[in-house]
Amino acid sequence: MATIKDVAKHANVSVATVSRYLNKKGYLSKEAEQKVKEAIGALNYKPNSVARSLYHKTSKMLGLVIPDITNPFFPELARAVEDVALTYGYTVVICNTDEDIDKEKHYIEALKSKYVDGLIIATHELSEKDYLDLGIPLVMLDRTIGEAIPSVRSNNREGAKLGTKYLIEQGCQFIAHVRGPLTIKTAYDRYLGFKDVVDQHQTRHEIVESAFDIDESKQKILKILNEYPEIDGIFTSSDVMAVGALKATQSLGLHVPEDIQIIGFDGIPLGEMLIPSLTTISQSIYKMGTLACRLLIKQIEKKPLEELHFVLETELKIRETTRGE
């Protein structure tokens, strides 16, 4: 691979001149410009990012820290981040932490030593201080952590209200809510939204807790359906959980949506592929990703942020697991 020296030699100028050409900085005669341009073409020269990084302490790399790319919520998000990163000339490195604090630390350390320019964090492991101490631009995705770190998330509580309300409108008299782990704020907000509505309407309800996991959700629902066969509506804290619900009702010989209606949360592509397709509270996943990435790049480029915390509205996507009009 040709270096800047080779180009300088070939063009009969100094490396500084080549560098000026490359960065369009400082004075440069038309003539020199022409010679350099030719040399670069002739040698097929490409600037070496590593050398640039070493000098600038910057890498044009972004880190995306997520629990697991295999969770259907994240591919679309990752895609969104990557799409805008590409636009601005950044490369993104995805880190699967499996919600393991050591793994997360390991990755962040590795990225820092590569001069990563910023991080989008979609996990719930470290504390605000840990993140702030990193000393690099950050965006929290799907949660806020203190006021200082910019964030992008959905209005989970309102979304949950939307879904619960719709279930009641469709005639549900006894609704089960499968909520996510208590430690996860997102899941807690959805629980709160559910609670708001059932309390207000004095709707009979039961709440179970489950990991965002299809099988655990199925088991929990089987259990509660067994205990309360009158349940005629299920609102789950995620679409994956709703699949578990669907499996459970199916194995019980229940018809959806005739006997029991189901609403999920997330709006992952899977929902549309199911038969029956899943009614859900859809988050603007792609938009969350692009927004987070733009926020991050703005910080990296030291542009002012007129707003730090973004809350996106959710949308009720009526499909086949509810009765419809």
Added chain:
Amino acid sequence: MATIKDVAKHANVSVATVSRYLNKKGYLSKEAEQKVKEAIGALNYKPNSVARSLYHKTSKMLGLVIPDITNPFFPELARAVEDVALTYGYTVVICNTDEDIDKEKHYIEALKSKYVDGLIIATHELSEKDYLDLGIPLVMLDRTIGEAIPSVRSNNREGAKLGTKYLIEQGCQFIAHVRGPLTIKTAYDRYLGFKDVVDQHQTRHEIVESAFDIDESKQKILKILNEYPEIDGIFTSSDVMAVGALKATQSLGLHVPEDIQIIGFDGIPLGEMLIPSLTTISQSIYKMGTLACRLLIKQIEKKPLEELHFVLETELKIRETTRGE
């Protein structure tokens, strides 16, 4: 961030000594070792990867070039690659090319200028020469391209035979095959396998072509089902296409598997989540990823490869879209 100089100063030794300690190379007195160790601890020193990269022309980074992480085949693959990469201390950068040759070239260029150590390629854009000219270790995933570049793929033809045979065993008399784009070798092999079996059994059949896309597949199937209502079996070239088939049969009021049986190909997690769950020819996706990554790292570490081309067997996963025993 502390540098090697800081550590040297703190420990009252030269940077060379610190470097020797870091790399466990060359002579080092117990005493010096102790001092350096302390200094590193005290300063919380972490070696800078960028500086190392510049010297070694190596980055401990791997590139994974795929069409689109949003395609449900790839998250599991990416996960597998990352898991083994992590074990060996590598970081992986995922590149979504959208099957766009310019995007692929752009990414590869960017990675090269970052001294990426190797590439796993799961796209079909560039030629063997293009790849060879890169001059870095490579593994082809899901296809072979010449003899020189190591590869990992499934035995697609045998897999297709397995599926087609099973459909016939289950009583199908008229089978439709939705094949993938002709340009994709993988899809072609599956088509060949299908053809092998229907020809041998003189089974009535029809073939349509579709992108690996749910809606297009649905439309194509709707059309052929309309033309030949006697079709009682569908074998698709991917699971996503099979979802299209399921949607099509459902919209026609057909019962699966009673009226018509369906078999997909891939074994993506989605298949299990569907209701009815999808009978499919399952590839060992995770294994393909780990194998490819190990192969790549072996090359990077200049270890001999006893074998260059790996063909993994597929497995028939009998679920609910076929009649079963």
Added chain:
DNA sequence: ATGAAAGCGCTAACAT
């Protein structure tokens, strides 16, 4: 056993 110094490829301050 340890240190000084060159060099990886690039940028920018300084000199001319």
Added chain:
DNA sequence: ATGTTAGCGCTTTCAT
């Protein structure tokens, strides 16, 4: 307008 050079943080050869 252009060139010389120090330095980014690290590794390694060569002295000592």
